[in-house]
Amino acid sequence: xxxxxxxxxxxxxxxxxxxxxxxxxxxxxxxxxxxxxxxxxxxxxxxxxxxxxxxxxxxxxxxxxxxxxxxxxxxxxxxxxxxxxxxxxxxxxxxxxxxxxxxxxxxxxxxxxxxxxxxxxxxxxxxxxxxxxxxxxxxxxxxxxxxxxxxxxxxxxxxxxxxxxxxxxxxxxxxxxxxxxxxxxxxxxxxxxxxxxxxxxxxxxxxxxxxxxxxxxxxxxxxxxxxxxxxxxxxxxxxxxxxxxxxxxxxxxxxxxxxxxxxxxxxxxxxxxxxxxxxxxxxxxxxxxxxxx
Amino acid sequence: xxxxxxxxxxxxxxxxxxxxxxxxxxxxxxxxxxxxxxxxxxxxxxxxxxxxxxxxxxxxxxxxxxxxxxxxxxxxxxxxxxxxxxxxxxxxxxxxxxxxxxxxxxxxxxxxxxxxxxxxxxxxxxxxxxxxxxxxxxxxxxxxxxxxxxxxxxxxxxxxxxxxxxxxxxxxxxxxxxxxxxxxxxxxxxxxxxxxxxxxxxxxxxxxxxxxxxxxxxxxxxxxxxxxxxxxxxxxxxxxxxxxxxxxxxxxxxxxxxxxxxxxxxxxxxxxxxxxxxxxxxxxxxxxxxxxxxxxxxxxxxxxxxxxxxxxxxxxxxxxxxxxxxxxxxxxxxxxxxxxxxxxxxxxxxxxxxxxxxxxxxxxxxxxxxxxxxxxxxxxxxxxxxxxxxxxxxxxxxxxxxxxxxxxxxxxxxxxxxxxxxxxxxxxxxxxxxxxxxxx
Numbered sequence: 005x006x007x008x009x010x011x012x013x014x015x016x017x018x019x020x021x022x023x024x025x026x027x028x029x030x031x032x033x034x035x036x037x038x039x040x041x042x043x044x045x046x047x048x049x050x051x052x053x054x055x056x057x058x059x060x061x062x063x064x065x066x067x068x069x070x071x072x073x074x075x076x077x078x079x080x081x082x083x084x085x086x087x088x089x090x091x092x093x094x095x096x097x098x099x100x101x102x103x104x105x106x107x108x109x110x111x112x113x114x115x116x117x118x119x120x121x122x123x124x125x126x127x128x129x130x131x132x133x134x135x136x137x138x139x140x141x142x143x144x145x146x147x148x149x150x151x152x153x154x155x156x157x158x159x160x161x162x163x164x165x166x167x168x169x170x171x172x173x174x175x176x177x178x179x180x181x182x183x184x185x186x187x188x189x190x191x192x193x194x195x196x197x198x199x200x201x202x203x204x205x206x207x208x209x210x211x212x213x214x215x216x217x218x219x220x221x222x223x224x225x226x227x228x229x230x231x232x233x234x235x236x237x238x239x240x241x242x243x244x245x246x247x248x249x250x251x252x253x254x255x256x257x258x259x260x261x262x263x264x265x266x267x268x269x270x271x272x273x274x275x276x277x278x279x280x281x282x283x284x285x286x287x288x289x290x291x292x293x294x295x296x297x
Numbered sequence: 298x299x300x301x302x303x304x305x306x307x308x309x310x311x312x313x314x315x316x317x318x319x320x321x322x323x324x325x326x327x328x329x330x331x332x333x334x335x336x337x338x339x340x341x342x343x344x345x346x347x348x349x350x351x352x353x354x355x356x357x358x359x360x361x362x363x364x365x366x367x368x369x370x371x372x373x374x375x376x377x378x379x380x381x382x383x384x385x386x387x388x389x390x391x392x393x394x395x396x397x398x399x400x401x402x403x404x405x406x407x408x409x410x411x412x413x414x415x416x417x418x419x420x421x422x423x424x425x426x427x428x429x430x431x432x433x434x435x436x437x438x439x440x441x442x443x444x445x446x447x448x449x450x451x452x453x454x455x456x457x458x459x460x461x462x463x464x465x466x467x468x469x470x471x472x473x474x475x476x477x478x479x480x481x482x483x484x485x486x487x488x489x490x491x492x493x494x495x496x497x498x499x500x501x502x503x504x505x506x507x508x509x510x511x512x513x514x515x516x517x518x519x520x521x522x523x524x525x526x527x528x529x530x531x532x533x534x535x536x537x538x539x540x541x542x543x544x545x546x547x548x549x550x551x552x553x554x555x556x557x558x559x560x561x562x563x564x565x566x567x568x569x570x571x572x573x574x575x576x577x578x579x580x581x582x583x584x585x586x587x588x589x590x591x592x593x594x595x596x597x598x599x600x601x602x603x604x605x606x607x608x609x610x611x612x613x614x615x616x617x618x619x620x621x622x623x624x625x626x627x628x629x630x631x632x633x634x635x636x637x638x639x640x641x642x643x644x645x646x647x648x649x650x651x652x653x654x655x656x657x658x659x660x661x662x663x664x665x666x667x668x669x670x671x672x673x674x675x676x677x678x679x680x681x682x683x684x685x686x687x688x689x690x691x692x693x694x695x696x697x698x699x700x701x702x703x704x705x706x707x708x709x710x711x712x713x714x715x716x717x718x719x720x721x722x723x724x725x726x727x728x729x730x731x732x733x734x735x736x737x
Contacts, residue, residue: 103639106662108725116728118639119391137694168694 024053024077031072032062037139039063039162052077063160067282087161087178089142089154093128093171094207096150100124115170126192128152128173134165148215156279179281182227195246196258202229206243206258213261219276222265226278233270236263301503303532304542307679309712311465311535311633313504314659317592317599318468323476325603326616332375332607333385333644334360334396339432340439341367346396352379356407357583360396369430369440374585374605376404388629388643389636395644398607409580419491422578426491429577430584430647435459435470435538435567436630438648441574444566445491447559453492457547458485460501460508460568461531461538464631467651469588472601473569474501474508478515481568482526484575489524492564497526498547499568504533535633536710540565542679554706569650584647591617595624595654604645610652611641626660628653633711666719674713674723680706684713688726696733704730 028049036044040061051057060070105121111133130150135143142158165174196206212221225232239259247255337343344361354373361371380397387393427442462470485497501509513528531537541552550561576582592599597618628635674684682703690699704727713723
């Protein structure tokens with residue numbers, strides 16, 4: 005009796021589902037991570053089919069998944085590029101403190117007390133709210149510097165960390181933004197970095213080089229200037245004119261360190277893989293040769 | 298013995314530690330070299346400075362006004378020269394706009410002339426209270442004249458004067474009640490006249506028997522003239538001095554969630570505020586100084602001091618023999634609800650009742666651990682909330698879902714954090730929850 009009843013009920017109460025939802029669900033990774041803000045992959049598929057969220061909302065699947073879903077649903081998603089989290093603070097433990105904080109280990113809670121324990125209004129508190137917000141274990145706090153490290157292999161650009169950072173230090177940045185970024189005088193930057201015509205993040209690469217992390221240091225240079233070997237030899241070193249060390253004696257040999265790093269790569273026999281923006285299918289012509297080109 | 302009153306739910310018994318200062322007569326602090334008058338002394342809009350740099354001002358001169366919104370004017374507690382109109386360190390915020398005044402120590406102090414007030418109507422009295430810059434100096438800093446103008450539909454029948462002073466260490470209200478008894482009784486009559494009612498209860502915790510005795514005598518000695526002023530003894534329990542708990546203890550009426558005391562026909566004022574009302578109305582003296590308890594094991598000579606508003610903690614500490622090397626933490630306000638300060642350059646405000654210099658054995662720095670769901674915080678919470686749940690939700694990153702645990706009814710008394718065996722900073726969790734959750 006019961007099977008018959010169930011059979012009838014199944015027909016009477018049959019819910020017609022858009023067949024595209026099932027197809028898009030199959031295209032999604034099925035991790036049910038919730039990184040897109042939906043309850044799971046099938047909920048995300050339904051939202052995509054109904055046009056409620058973008059087809060590239062899946063942070064785990066990345067560009068490939070977005071393109072596959074886009075192709076199926078008839079959207080053009082070529083040229084969409086992934087954005088990854090990064091932090092703009094390099095102070096960490098170096099920043100002067102107003103007082104010893106012994107409360108809740110949470111940046112937002114700490115900020116409620118005298119606007120944080122750092123003298124620097126913009127500095128990273130390093131209590132790791134972003135670490136706990138990350139669903140993909142892409143963020144760790146460096147115990148030596150007290151600053152977050154973002155693992156680009158694991159970061160899917162979901163933005164949970166951006167949301168919890170009370171100081172607005174964590175940002176999602178894509179390759180295009182990085183390349184097109186132009187320093188402003190109103191930004192809180194070190195004098196050398198502010199002066200560098202190539203806008204290289206000098207404190208960052210010097211810091212990495214000091215700790216022997218040569219690959220990371222070179223990557224910081226190449227973010228803004230791919231020709232480290234050449235500039236390491238011919239750069240007019242405008243940064244040195246601004247170096248705070250000159251208040252005491254001589255400026256740091258900033259450019260020589262760049263030259264050392266580029267030579268280290270040349271002699272290592274391998275080449276660092278550099279992140280590149282997604283292929284747009286367009287070509288570029290360079291007028292002129294070498295650096296000024 | 299007469300029955301003592303108490304609130305029914307929750308509460309804790311922290312070590313009272315009032316023995317440091319409860320027997321010490323209030324002594325005036327000599328004039329400091331400079332003072333910093335923070336322009337935002339009260340809840341509401343900050344004052345706009347009405348003086349300029351290098352201007353010479355006399356004691357009691359108006360230095361700031363509030364044009365729009367909630368607020369009271371600010372007066373200079375000293376004679377001197379305006380050194381700067383800029384910023385100074387603030388006890389809770391990082392820095393705040395303030396007027397720095399270089400004190401003229403040679404100037405003769407003003408003698409405030411007494412005048413009668415009985416012929417004045419409520420409106421004139423309210424004006425005097427507002428112009429005197431009177432705010433709730435027990436801690437909240439709410440402008441007093443606003444509290445004395447309850448909504449038109451509220452039927453007020455009782456005035457409660459809050460002399461509970463349930464926070465450990467603090468004895469400022471206690472000493473004021475013992476030494477300024479008659480002024481408080483006269484102030485109560487002024488408040489009753491403004492409110493147009495006859496019933497006033499002065500509520501004092503039983504750990505201040507001399508204050509209860511002195512107030513009862515003063516009330517009995519003054520002819521009633523149709524006013525019913527009485528003294529009620531409260532059982533010692535923290536936080537009896539909280540407005541809603543005090544109302545429930547004295548009248549048995551429960552103030553609804555998110556409502557004001559006027560909803561149950563009660564107005565509550567602190568006893569020290571009442572004394573300030575007396576000064577403003579009878580002496581025409583604005584709120585210029587404050588009784589501050591300087592206490593704790595980290596200061597050489599604990600004391601009750603009469604301090605000019607704007608005096609820096611460093612001046613007060615050096616008058617009290619200086620900070621000894623065992624001092625670990627300096628707290629402005631009581632140990633339960635006060636704020637630790639990061640520098641002694643912080644000036645006191647109209648709402649500062651105490652400065653505590655605490656030794657390492659008077660503070661608790663053990664690290665927090667996970668909630669063991671023992672439920673002690675539920676028993677301790679005087680509002681009947683669930684602090685542990687709010688804490689767990691905040692830790693799990695779901696602070697926005699905590700309104701169901703009543704976080705907006707929390708007045709941050711700290712009873713939950715005090716009893717928590719896992720040393721969880723529950724008040725901090727709830728503050729974070731209030732920031733993220735939506736008011737319904």
